[in-house]
Amino acid sequence: MxxxxxxxxxxxxxxxxxxxxxxxxxxxxxxxxxxxxxxxxxxxxxxxxxxxxxxxxxxxxxxxxxxxxxxxxxxxxxxxxxxxxxxxVDINKKLPFTFEDGNNPRGMGPDRIIDIVQALKEYPDRNLIIFDFGTATTYEVLKKNVYVGGGIFPGIRTTFNALFGKTARLPKVEYCEIGTVLGKDTVEQIQAAIFNGYIGQVKYLIEKIKEELGEDCFVIATGGLSKIMGEKVEEIDVCSSRLSIRGIYTLYKMNME
Structure with a gap:
């Protein structure tokens, strides 16, 4: 084992x-x-x-x-x-991908490395966009097995907590999916704007990534909110909650052979 x-x-x-x-x-x-x-x-x-x-x-x-x-x-x-x-896991291990010129790989976190490793194994020979919805949401973009770039922004729960922590009168609101953009009170309005705004943000990023790449991409979602995002963002092709765990094992086997 x-x-x-x-x-x-x-x-x-x-x-x-x-x-x-x-x-x-x-x-x-x-x-x-x-x-x-x-x-x-x-x-x-x-x-x-x-x-x-x-x-x-x-x-x-x-x-x-x-x-x-x-x-x-x-x-x-x-x-x-x-x-x-x-x-x-760290950037110094043998990896199944390379970096496009201009990228600085030194600061890439292990959580991002393992997502890429497993995505390349399960979906080879494709252009990939990998979203990991956690405390921070990250995305990685690969053209075949070449890392082109990515991004980092606050996770949805982090966004809720930040709003409460930085305002004097707004209440602390738990993350909740809401089926409207028109909340009827303060709590609903926070939920409506953040949840739906987050969906819009992800959809826009996917659109812009494909536009900048000039090619179509296969979009993968992982992390705690991947299932919900997969249901709401039709541009996401597959959700894989255990991508990270499998990626750690895959990288281990690759380096132990």
């Missing part, structure tokens, strides 16, 4: 994979920079017991993390409890 950790700013996903890469189970917890390797082992062990998973032999552990303190904790965890050197 393999253990895969996908650490985001808000949540940390731990997945148990069979030897062939099939995801048996995934469990999530809030990302906690202060958690120790011993505390995480207690959580990890309890999740295995709850899900009735027996680990006979761990062939490898791997992590994609945007939180350096959690990466370090997982390295300690893997070494202390399983005597394994964990595989850490």
């Amino acid at each position: 393999y253990i895969v950790f996908d650490v985001g700013n808000t949540h940390m996903c731990t997945s148990i994979l069979r030897n062939d890469g099939f995801v048996l189970e995934t469990f999530r917890k809030s990302t906690d920079e202060g958690m120790t390797e011993d505390e995480f082992y207690t959580f990890f062990k309890s999740m295995l017991e709850v899900n009735e998973i027996q680990i006979d032999e761990i062939k490898g552990m791997m992590v994609s993390s945007v939180v350096p303190m959690v990466t370090q904790m997982l390295e300690y965890f893997a070494k202390k409890y399983f005597d394994i050197d964990i595989f850490v």
